[in-house]
Amino acid sequence: MRTIEDDAALKILADVIKIPSVNDHELTVAKYLQDLLAKYDISAKIHPITGDRANLVAEIGHGQPVLAVSGHMDVVAAGDLAAWDTDPFTLVEKSGQLFGRGVTDMKAGLVALVVAMINIQQQGGPKHGTIRLLATMGEEVGEAGSAAFYQQGAMQDAAGLLIAEPSTVYGTAAEQKGSCDLKLTSKGKAVHSSTPERGYNALVPLIKLLNEANDYFETIPAGEMGPVRFNIDVLNGGDQVNSLPDLATALVNVRTIPEYDNDQVTQKLADLIAAYNQQGADIKMTAIMNESPIATTADNRLVKLVQAIGKPYAGRDVVVASSPGITDASNLAKRQPADFPFAVYGPGNMTQHQVNESLPKQMFYDFIAIYQQLFTRFLAE
Ligand SMILES: [Zn+2]
Incomplete structure (x- = not known):
């Protein structure tokens, strides 16, 4: 042997x-x-x-x-x-x-x-x-x-x-902890910066939404494994300084806990997105990775x-x-x-x-x- x-x-x-x-x-x-x-x-x-x-x-x-x-x-x-x-x-x-x-x-x-x-x-x-x-x-x-x-x-x-x-x-x-990577895509309408009223800035609602989400997730009580972590890791949008961006994207990584899991995170974000879209935004969310x-x-x-x-x-x-x-x-x-x-x-x-x-x-x-x-x-x- x-x-x-x-x-x-x-x-x-x-x-x-x-x-x-x-x-x-x-x-x-x-x-x-x-x-x-x-x-x-x-x-x-x-x-x-x-x-x-x-x-x-x-x-x-x-x-x-x-x-x-x-x-x-x-x-x-x-x-x-x-x-x-x-x-x-x-x-x-x-x-x-x-x-x-x-x-x-x-x-x-x-x-x-x-x-x-x-x-x-x-x-x-x-x-x-x-x-x-x-x-x-x-x-x-x-x-x-x-x-x-x-x-x-x-x-x-x-x-x-x-x-x-x-x-x-x-x-x-x-x-x-669990982890999910999400991509948020915001569509707007590009126009010259001198006439923003004729277009729609794709970055503005996305930035507002990310801030609101960030504030919200900080209020979630920590569980046994610690707090939910909402990380805004990548934000892209716009090409030049005198034109409104018609597209903006963000990548976020969320670390989840059993007391507030991946489904709850994506549901909360979906609700926020629906509210912004009702006010004229065009934001979509896709999951890139989703681990419980x-x-x-x-x-x-x-x-x-x-x-x-x-x-x-x-x-x-x-x-x-x-x-x-x-x-x-x-x-x-x-x-x-x-x-x-x-x-x-x-x-x-x-x-x-x-x-x-x-x-x-x-x-x-x-x-x-x-x-x-x-x-x-x-x-x-
Ligand atoms: Zn390893």
Whole structure:
């Protein structure tokens, strides 16, 4: 029985970091993992999504219960290369720290899931039940990979879900805010600025509406995960200073909570738009992205196990906080009951999306060991 030791796991992580899967090319990561799993007699299926992009699914064990474990294969862009001390797509180790794009978010988590599954399999597999790896594409932008898994029914028989994203350092999360990206388009009538009464300025009602919406959402009482956040991120309109704009657009991102969810946000905006349109505006709204908030109770069974198993590694009680970002859980944990065993729990040190992204090497090794215990105990209990 060959298990993967820490040094070999580090080599696998280096191989995966080397694949520049920046919002694309997840297929290369999927093929690498498929080949790796095949060496240990674990068959994995690649689900093509589009072009060079794909999901990967692999299982060990059989029957119920099914524990779904998930990580994404894409990373965000490296950003300013000159600001990096090392090549972002080469795993570099310096005094116990690992550096590279995706080492925290979340290739270390992904590789730790895969190595833990291989090691459990090499030690005879789960006694009963199934561990199902859902490796996704496109998590960082749009979450199309997890949406496809959800639609294919990959979560239908799942008794629990672990997302290997970094939460806080050795901490975990059982909930995350929702997020929606909306585009508002305002149409007007262009005329020369000397005779504005003959035209209609597309920017004016849009700016008023955005201000009114911004003020309104600030009055929503904060929920357990904090306040609703209404972010006006992009505003465009007009071509030149002596002509009224006939078109104006805005992009807004709203972070939602269970107490005030995506449907309530879009309904409120639709009501505002209807009121402005009654007064002569011509504003339309389209949803670009729509991810629901997820809230399971912090004492669900998976979080309890995480707390018990993770405590000696953390050197303190495992903190249960809100997930700082949106994860694939917004698709994968959709429509689950409040007591559904769900946790975001993975190696990370809060350097995601930054230059010189890093991770303590020991934390990577710890999570391989943690996952082996966590998966085995979840299926055994
Ligand atoms: Zn991530």
